[in-house]
Amino acid sequence: MTTYRDAGVDIEAGDELVRRIKPIVRETFIPGVLADIGAFGAFFEPDFSAYRRPVLVSSVDGVGTKLKVAFLMNRHDTVGQDLVNHCVNDIAVCGARPLFFLDYLATGRLKPDVAEQIIRGFATACRENGCALIGGETAEMPDFYAADEYDLAGMIVGVVDRDAILDGSRVQAGDVLIGLPSTGLHTNGYSLARKVLLNHFSVHDRPSELGGASVGEALLAVHRSYLRPIRALIEADCVHALVHVTGGGIPGNTARVVPEGLRFEVDYNAWERPAIFRLIQELGEVPEDDMRRTFNLGIGLIAIVPGDRKAEAVRTLEALSERPIEIGRIVPA
DSSP: OOOTTTTTOOHHHHHHHHHHHHHHHHTTOOTTBOSOTTSSSOOBOOOOTTOSSEEEEEEEEEOTTHHHHHHHHTOOSSHHHHHHHHHHHHHHTTTOEEEEEEEEEEESSOOHHHHHHHHHHHHHHHHHHTOEEEEEEEEEOBTTBOTTOEEEEEEEEEEEEGGGOOSSTTOOTTOEEEEEEOSSSTTSOHHHHHHHHTTTOOTTOOOGGGTTOOHHHHHTOOOOOOHHHHHHHHHTTOOSEEEEOOTTHHHHHHGGGOOTTEEEEEOTTSSOOOHHHHHHHHHHTOOHHHHHHHOOTTEEEEEEEOGGGHHHHHHHHHTTTOOOEEEEEEEEO
8 A cells, every 4th residue: 555645745744834834824914815824715805995006016936046055054944034025126126015925835845844934934024024925835746856955936916006117217317326235145146156155165164254154144144125115215206216136136137127228337346245245256266247147246226216316315215224325327328
C-alpha cells in the first residue's frame, strides 16, 4: 500500500499550517474582506466612493535568489516582508493604494514552522502597508523542489483614480530626480552578489567593511516599503513620476517613465554607496556598468519632481524622517 505521505506529501502538515496561520492572517483584514481563509476564492468588497473613476492596479513578483541566503541562514521571517513590500512599491509608484495581497508558497517538503515564519512576514508587511493578506496557496511538491527549499510569489491589487495615475506623461525638462535610500540590495542582483561574496565568505562571516553585520544579515536586510513617502508626495502635489529601483537599476527603471524627447542625467557621486555594494564591486572586480544595471546602489526610490517644487518635496520627505538626495535631472534628448 502506498499513501500520499509515502509519495512525499503530508496533508496533516498542511492542515497544521492552516490552523497556525489563521489568527495571523486575520490580523491583516481590513474593511472589505468578506471571507476567512479556507474558501475556494478570496472575497473583497471595495469601497470606491472616494474615487471618481477608480482603476485597479495589480502586480505580481517573487523574491528571486535572495531565498538562497535565507536557506543558508535558516532565517525565514524576512522574505515574506520583502515580497509584500516589493509588490506594494510597484503599484504605489503608479499612484495606487494597496487593497489586498495573495501569496504562493511552493516547497519540496512542507515544514509548518518554516512556513509560519514566512507567512508571519507577509502579515507583518501587510499590516504596515494597510492592506489585507486575503488568500494564498501552499504547494508541497516533492522531487520538484529540494526538501529544505521553497519558492515564493505574490500578487497585489490596489486602486487609483484614473486622473491620478502616475505613468510618466507629466515628466518634463527641468524636473529634478530626488532619491530615497534603499535598505540594501532589496530583492535584486542576488545571483551576482552571491557569486562574488560567497566565493570569499560564509554567510556568518563579519567582514570589517560591513560594520559588524554578517554577510548573511546584510544580504537579508528587508526590502523597505516606500508607500508612506509616496503618498505624502502625491498629497503635497509635488511629483510628476515615481521610480521603484528594481532589476535594471537606476537607468533601466528610470527610462520606464521618461517620455520620448527627454532623457535623464544621474550624478552617481551625489550619494555614498552602502558598503555592501562597494564590497561586491571590489571583490568581484565588477564593471561599473554592470553595477549600475544590476543593483540599486543605495537608492531604492526616485521621485521626479518639478524644479519649482523641489524644496516642497524635500520638506515633505524630511518631515517623515526620510533622507532625500538630489541625484539628477530631466533634460531635452
